[in-house]
Amino acid sequence: MGREQFVKKIVCIGAGYVGGPTMAVIANKCPDYKVTVVDISQERIDAWNSDSLPIFEPGLQDRVENVRGKNLFFSTDIDGEIADGDIIFVSVNTPTKTFGKGAGKALDLQFIEQTARRIKENSTSPKIVIEKSTLPVRAAETMAAILHSGENSVRFDILSNPEFMAEGTAIQDMENPDRILIGSHDTPEGDTARDELVKVYENWVPREKIITTKLWSSELSKLVANAFLAQRVSSINSIAAVCEATEAEVTEVADAVGRDSRIGAKFLKAGVGFGGSCFRKDILNLVYLCEHYKLDDIAQFWNSVIEVNDNQMERFVNRILQAMFRTLVDKKIAVFGFAFKPDTGDTRDAPAIYICKRLLEERARISITDPHAIPSARKDLAGIDGGAEFTEAPYEAAKGAHAVALLTEWDEYKDLDYQKIYDSMSKPAFIFDGRNHLDHEKLFDIGFNVYPVGKPALTHI
Ligand code: NAD
Numbered sequence: 359m360g361r362e363q364f365v366k367k368i369v370c371i372g373a374g375y376v377g378g379p380t381m382a383v384i385a386n387k388c389p390d391y392k393v394t395v396v397d398i399s400q401e402r403i404d405a406w407n408s409d410s411l412p413i414f415e416p417g418l419q420d421r422v423e424n425v426r427g428k429n430l431f432f433s434t435d436i437d438g439e440i441a442d443g444d445i446i447f448v449s450v451n452t453p454t455k456t457f458g459k460g461a462g463k464a465l466d467l468q469f470i471e472q473t474a475r476r477i478k479e480n481s482t483s484p485k486i487v488i489e490k491s492t493l494p495v496r497a498a499e500t501m502a503a504i505l506h507s508g509e510n511s512v513r514f515d516i517l518s519n520p521e522f523m524a525e526g527t528a529i530q531d532m533e534n535p536d537r538i539l540i541g542s543h544d545t546p547e548g549d550t551a552r553d554e555l556v557k558v559y560e561n562w563v564p565r566e567k568i569i570t571t572k573l574w575s576s577e578l579s580k581l582v583a584n585a586f587l588a589q590r591v592s593s594i595n596s597i598a599a600v601c602e603a604t605e606a607e608v609t610e611v612a613d614a615v616g617r618d619s620r621i622g623a624k625f626l627k628a629g630v631g632f633g634g635s636c637f638r639k640d641i642l643n644l645v646y647l648c649e650h651y652k653l654d655d656i657a658q659f660w661n662s663v664i665e666v667n668d669n670q671m672e673r674f675v676n677r678i679l680q681a682m683f684r685t686l687v688d689k690k691i692a693v694f695g696f697a698f699k700p701d702t703g704d705t706r707d708a709p710a711i712y713i714c715k716r717l718l719e720e721r722a723r724i725s726i727t728d729p730h731a732i733p734s735a736r737k738d739l740a741g742i743d744g745g746a747e748f749t750e751a752p753y754e755a756a757k758g759a760h761a762v763a764l765l766t767e768w769d770e771y772k773d774l775d776y777q778k779i780y781d782s783m784s785k786p787a788f789i790f791d792g793r794n795h796l797d798h799e800k801l802f803d804i805g806f807n808v809y810p811v812g813k814p815a816l817t818h819i
Pocket residue numbers: 371372373374375376377396397398399402436449450451452469472473490491492493521522523524525635636
């Protein structure tokens with residue numbers, strides 16, 4: 359199909375968890391737009407062009423196959439696609455900085471800067487440049503400084519359009535979003551660029567769900583949304599600790615509290631702590647921002663969300679240690695689930711990484727099972743995996759084990775034959791249900807010693 363058949367050309371730089379799925383949805387919903395996703399990684403682009411996509415996400419394969427080669431393309435010709443594009447989404451990774459000033463807190467913006475320079479070098483026609491990556495407040499200022507530096511007289515308009523999708527539900531979140539947020543500069547040119555992006559989303563999102571704000575508000579809103587969500591998880595996990603001390607039940611408390619419509623029921627599931635590539639990184643960035651503006655009490659408030667999360671993982675390990683007679687040396691623990699949440703193979707910042715490292719430190723032998731995350735788990739534990747085995751078969755993982763530790767609430771773990779698992783384990787057999795996912799009474803009746811999160815244990819000893 360020639361260029362003339364498309365109203366506009368969209369290019370997305372970064373073919374990751376955000377770039378791939380968002381562009382697949384846009385291409386499906388906007389057949390008049392040509393959408394090309396580019397990346398520096400040949401391996402990733404090859405995978406997007408194959409039958410075996412680089413990420414597992416329910417519904418993604420269908421959406422990609424529906425439009426790939428029609429109006430959705432994946433390429434490593436970054437320079438050529440930038441030159442040809444009208445609307446450029448920047449969706450590269452923005453991890454926490456690991457070196458120099460701000461190490462451990464600030465976002466590492468090297469990939470953003472490299473991208474901005476590349477856009478500038480390859481542009482001879484006006485472009486709308488959209489921050490899709492999560493960025494610090496006022497990042498657009500830096501991007502503008504690079505794009506408008508030197509001799510280049512090309513017009514660039516910068517917008518912020520943060521992505522709110524969650525992994526595992528990315529396609530439904532994008533196809534039916536709670537809201538789309540677009541931040542722009544309060545100038546006639548800013549308004550025109552904003553309207554161009556509104557036009558894209560209006561193909562499937564009702565206009566009243568498309569919020570338009572000032573640029574800095576949009577950038578900050580993304581950090582705040584993640585901070586608020588993570589704060590709820592830490593809040594309920596802190597109450598789980600109180601429940602364990604008092605024999606109240608955290609699920610009952612969460613239900614009673616969450617039914618207040620001012621509070622709401624979502625994100626009140628106690629567990630082993632939050633993981634994923636966003637929560638920790640974005641809160642740390644908010645903390646860094648507060649410290650930069652000398653708002654030390656605010657920085658401390660948000661930092662405590664991370665501290666509670668870290669303590670929650672350690673509390674879980676301690677519960678295992680205490681219950682299993684204060685030693686794990688040479689005991690086999692079957693780890694059910696390694697992904698940071700179900701329906702994804704992503705293990706970035708998964709609580710399982712920390713918990714498995716701690717179990718290995720205690721000299722336990724661990725057998726890790728997960729339906730989609732075993733390749734990542736192997737990489738995450740590389741170098742310290744002497745006492746670790748990996749298998750996709752939960753029955754295999756549990757064979758001869760002294761305990762099962764459930765860390766990810768995969769649906770299929772509900773339907774396993776726990777009598778069979780019990781029969782194959784060393785006795786006394788323990789289950790530590792880190793997600794309150796299983797039928798605890800039933801497990802107790804089979805003979806297990808059951809340790810949920812934020813509830814009294816059910817034990818035979
Ligand atoms: P990712 O690591 O999966 O993908 C980023 C891609 O960018 C990689 O494939 C990498 O090769 C590519 N890249 C890096 N530098 C490049 C360059 N100079 N030119 C071309 N390609 C380059 O990351 P992700 O999870 O998709 O996250 C991207 C951004 O979106 C981050 O800022 C993240 O915070 C944000 N975000 C992520 C999620 C999520 O659930 N993963 C949700 C909302 C927002």
